[in-house]
Amino acid sequence: MIDTPLSPGSTIGIFGDGQLGRMLAIAATQLGFKVHIFSPQHGSPAFDVAAFHTTAPYSDLDAVKAFASEVDVATVEFENIPLDTYEHAGKFTCIAPDTKALATSQDRLAEKRFLSSHDIPVAPFVEIDSEADIATAVQKLGPAGLLKTRKMGYDGKGQIRLKADAQGAGANSPGVNLEEAIKAYSGAPSIFEALVNFELEISCVAARDWAGNIVFYDSPRNEHRHQILAESHVPANISEDLEKLARTYTAKIAEKLNYVGVLTVEFFVPPTGGEVPLIVNEIAPRVHNSGHWTMDACSFDQFENHIRAIAGWTLGNTQRHSNAKMINLIGSDMEGWAEFAGSSSANLHLYGKGEARAGRKMGHVTYLSGKN
Amino acid sequence: MIDTPLSPGSTIGIFGDGQLGRMLAIAATQLGFKVHIFSPQHGSPAFDVAAFHTTAPYSDLDAVKAFASEVDVATVEFENIPLDTYEHAGKFTCIAPDTKALATSQDRLAEKRFLSSHDIPVAPFVEIDSEADIATAVQKLGPAGLLKTRKMGYDGKGQIRLKADAQGAGANSPGVNLEEAIKAYSGAPSIFEALVNFELEISCVAARDWAGNIVFYDSPRNEHRHQILAESHVPANISEDLEKLARTYTAKIAEKLNYVGVLTVEFFVPPTGGEVPLIVNEIAPRVHNSGHWTMDACSFDQFENHIRAIAGWTLGNTQRHSNAKMINLIGSDMEGWAEFAGSSSANLHLYGKGEARAGRKMGHVTYLSGKN
Numbered sequence: 001m002i003d004t005p006l007s008p009g010s011t012i013g014i015f016g017d018g019q020l021g022r023m024l025a026i027a028a029t030q031l032g033f034k035v036h037i038f039s040p041q042h043g044s045p046a047f048d049v050a051a052f053h054t055t056a057p058y059s060d061l062d063a064v065k066a067f068a069s070e071v072d073v074a075t076v077e078f079e080n081i082p083l084d085t086y087e088h089a090g091k092f093t094c095i096a097p098d099t100k101a102l103a104t105s106q107d108r109l110a111e112k113r114f115l116s117s118h119d120i121p122v123a124p125f126v127e128i129d130s131e132a133d134i135a136t137a138v139q140k141l142g143p144a145g146l147l148k149t150r151k152m153g154y155d156g157k158g159q160i161r162l163k164a165d166a167q168g169a170g171a172n173s174p175g176v177n178l179e180e181a182i183k184a185y186s187g188a189p190s191i192f193e194a195l196v197n198f199e200l201e202i203s204c205v206a207a208r209d210w211a212g213n214i215v216f217y218d219s220p221r222n223e224h225r226h227q228i229l230a231e232s233h234v235p236a237n238i239s240e241d242l243e244k245l246a247r248t249y250t251a252k253i254a255e256k257l258n259y260v261g262v263l264t265v266e267f268f269v270p271p272t273g274g275e276v277p278l279i280v281n282e283i284a285p286r287v288h289n290s291g292h293w294t295m296d297a298c299s300f301d302q303f304e305n306h307i308r309a310i311a312g313w314t315l316g317n318t319q320r321h322s323n324a325k326m327i328n329l330i331g332s333d334m335e336g337w338a339e340f341a342g343s344s345s346a347n348l349h350l351y352g353k354g355e356a357r358a359g360r361k362m363g364h365v366t367y368l369s370g371k372n
Numbered sequence: 373m374i375d376t377p378l379s380p381g382s383t384i385g386i387f388g389d390g391q392l393g394r395m396l397a398i399a400a401t402q403l404g405f406k407v408h409i410f411s412p413q414h415g416s417p418a419f420d421v422a423a424f425h426t427t428a429p430y431s432d433l434d435a436v437k438a439f440a441s442e443v444d445v446a447t448v449e450f451e452n453i454p455l456d457t458y459e460h461a462g463k464f465t466c467i468a469p470d471t472k473a474l475a476t477s478q479d480r481l482a483e484k485r486f487l488s489s490h491d492i493p494v495a496p497f498v499e500i501d502s503e504a505d506i507a508t509a510v511q512k513l514g515p516a517g518l519l520k521t522r523k524m525g526y527d528g529k530g531q532i533r534l535k536a537d538a539q540g541a542g543a544n545s546p547g548v549n550l551e552e553a554i555k556a557y558s559g560a561p562s563i564f565e566a567l568v569n570f571e572l573e574i575s576c577v578a579a580r581d582w583a584g585n586i587v588f589y590d591s592p593r594n595e596h597r598h599q600i601l602a603e604s605h606v607p608a609n610i611s612e613d614l615e616k617l618a619r620t621y622t623a624k625i626a627e628k629l630n631y632v633g634v635l636t637v638e639f640f641v642p643p644t645g646g647e648v649p650l651i652v653n654e655i656a657p658r659v660h661n662s663g664h665w666t667m668d669a670c671s672f673d674q675f676e677n678h679i680r681a682i683a684g685w686t687l688g689n690t691q692r693h694s695n696a697k698m699i700n701l702i703g704s705d706m707e708g709w710a711e712f713a714g715s716s717s718a719n720l721h722l723y724g725k726g727e728a729r730a731g732r733k734m735g736h737v738t739y740l741s742g743k744n
Binding site: 005007008009026029030031032034035044047048049050051296299300308311312313314315316317321322334337338341342343344345347348349350351352354363368 | 377381398403683685688
């Protein structure tokens with residue numbers, strides 16, 4: 001752990017070269033730190049704004065050792081770094097968050113079991129290791145659900161949706177039936193998760209320091225399209241009780257994971273009067289797309305607070321000065337860049353990526369308005 | 373000129389590698405531009421956050437040509453770039469601001485004459501080309517004044533202060549007497565400028581686009597120590613009339629210089645009832661230290677608006693959401709970094725410079741409070 005704040009001029013190591021690494025690198029640089037990016041490819045988003053780079057496969061443990069030996073603390077911009085790599089880095093430098101957080105969120109089954117063991121509500125789920133398990137799961141939880149690979153899933157990747165009427169009726173609902181799901185099943189360790197009935201989705205973005213102090217941003221209301229985050233709105237217009245409960249769950253998760261840095265928990269909010277007021281959808285052990293609005297609406301954004309946390313600095317004030325609406329620019333959305341260039345109120349953030357492929361996050365834009 | 377907005381992925385060229393270049397580079401990158409820094413030395417502040425670098429003397433016109441040919445627009449982070457260099461770049465790419473703005477502000481005499489010719493008040497001044505001129509100037513304007521080299525002066529460099537009582541009485545006032553001034557005079561083309569009696573100093577930071585649209589930030593009140601900016605406060609608590617007059621003068625200066633980008637004008641505010649309500653101290657044809665508070669108190673800061681202006685984008689809203697106090701961290705001030713690391717309300721910006729030499733600007737910190 002870091003018990004003395006890192007001095008300016010210290011080096012922050014970041015595994016990953018995407019937009020989250022880029023925004024972390026900018027935040028770290030503005031605090032006077034040097035940034036060293038480790039990535040298998042020379043990724044433009046983060047490499048453009050970092051003083052040092054290492055381009056090597058995550059399996060190159062010599063390169064990992066050299067990298068870790070040169071940085072004062074190392075962190076990640078994504079949760080799917082091989083655990084061996086991260087643990088190896090931890091032998092030569094301080095790492096944050098803890099390996100346990102990555103191990104938990106890398107495996108949907110481990111994550112669900114972790115949450116359940118701490119009495120935090122999750123969607124009903126069944127472990128799937130064979131085709132037969134799928135049929136059993138549908139019998140147990142009903143047909144409406146998602147078959148998800150345990151590992152390497154994000155933005156809807158590795159998911160098969162089963163429709164509510166797998167046995168026959170309602171051909172218009174989205175998803176496939178049981179037979180098709182079994183056919184599409186890759187054989188990879190998976191879970192079957194019952195579809196949750198929810199009114200809205202929110203997320204809680206928190207930052208926790210080495211001493212266990214934790215701060216929270218106001219929870220945004222999130223809208224997804226094609227299983228990718230499309231918009232975040234703050235305030236979410238949820239009750240104070242619900243906001244409080246989201247923070248209580250997030251704090252508990254952070255504590256149980258010995259978490260240091262920014263942690264995001266995505267929640268479903270079921271209709272009022274349901275069994276539970278909040279269900280955890282997913283834990284992201286990192287800065288998160290649904291926290292991008294903090295760059296424009298808060299004095300200390302999620303990226304700065306992640307860096308402050310891991311560097312042993314005091315966490316910055318998370319209050320927002322404005323309401324915010326954040327819109328992701330995905331794939332061909334980039335064709336509309338001139339609208340933002342021509343606006344005096346669109347806070348545009350582009351990630352410097354080359355090709356605007358379908359589903360690729362190219363940037364985001366935030367609109368602010370008077371706080372309520 | 374740029375009449376079609378530059379598309380994301382275009383390259384912004386910046387002459388200069390200091391903190392202003394660094395903050396411009398970050399702003400440009402966040403808008404999706406690539407940044408190419410040209411500088412005689414490999415300066416860490418800007419180089420750390422730019423995709424491309426050229427390290428070559430300003431006199432290397434081949435390097436300037438190669439640089440200019442690769443960028444879509446070129447700008448400066450400081451006004452003292454050799455005009456030959458800048459004009460040469462202008463043969464191969466679009467440059468902003470106009471060479472005229474740099475030529476004017478590089479030469480104190482040219483600047484004063486330019487302002488006077490447009491009926492904008494300046495301190496009384498006399499051209500100095502010899503020792504004899506100094507004595508004549510003192511006879512004409514009185515002894516209290518500043519002997520300033522016409523070129524390459526900033527942060528009080530190249531200045532000799534003559535005290536009010538050069539002829540004898542008042543030994544405690546700062547400055548030297550006429551005899552000492554003549555002795556210290558380097559022989560360089562200079563001006564003698566009468567000391568202005570002022571109650572406060574303000575500055576007007578404006579951004580102007582290719583079409584002549586201009587926007588203004590609220591004028592900060594500035595405090596200098598040892599002739600270097602120490603603090604800026606917003607609001608300055610000046611009258612609306614005074615704010616309006618500062619903007620009128622700034623707009624006139626920008627228009628007469630065909631200005632594109634961020635322009636800063638520093639003003640003295642004489643005591644009420646004086647001959648004129650505002651006197652221009654200096655023009656800075658660039659983003660300015662007294663505009664750093666805009667990074668934390670505005671949605672669109674001076675750096676982003678400079679980039680938007682030169683790239684042909686619509687200027688961003690200059691409204692501030694908070695009051696701000698900006699404090700420069702100069703030289704040994706850096707020893708106090710732990711205070712800021714330990715604060716949840718200090719918006720710290722460090723420039724990544726190595727040695728904290730006396731008088732060297734190492735960073736700044738902004739404190740926000742509720743807007744009034």
